[in-house]
Amino acid sequence: MKKIIQTTIxxxxxxxxxxxxxxxxxxxxxxxxxxxxxxxxxxxVMPWTKEGVLGELKRQGKILAWKLDKAYEEGNNRRYLITLDADRI
Structure with missing residues (x-):
């Protein structure tokens, strides 16, 4: 069980x-x-499974916001509009 948790992390x-x-x-x-x-x-454009990572980046303040572009869908990939503060990069 511990090895599975470490792999997931x-x-x-x-x-x-x-x-x-x-x-x-x-x-x-x-x-x-x-x-x-x-x-x-x-x-x-990235897999929809990485939406959780976008949420984590937003909570940490690395990005300001992200939004799903509902007009784009290609297999497992989705298009996201990601807003950043250029002064903090």
């Missing part, structure tokens, strides 16, 4: 880091090195 940590890295990569791809001041929104 490790998987969640990897999912958290992968999601945060994907947001940062999309931010750089969209804005490059010249980030505007204030709130910025990036679009990210």
């Amino acid at each position: 490790q998987e969640e940590g990897k999912s958290y880091q992968d999601t945060l890295r994907a947001i940062e990569d999309e931010l750089l791809a969209t804005y490059g090195c010249l980030l505007p001041s204030g709130e910025v929104t990036v679009t990210l």
Whole structure:
């Protein structure tokens, strides 16, 4: 039982880091090195199973908000609009 819990925690940590890295990569791809001041929104396509990670990032203050784009659905993937504070990045 303990090994299963540790594996789950490790998987969640990897999912958290992968999601945060994907947001940062999309931010750089969209804005490059010249980030505007204030709130910025990036679009990210990822599996719906990572919605919990987006909630965790919001609770930790790493992102301001996220919203599901209901017009997009491709298999397991969904499109999310993620709002960040560029001044805090």
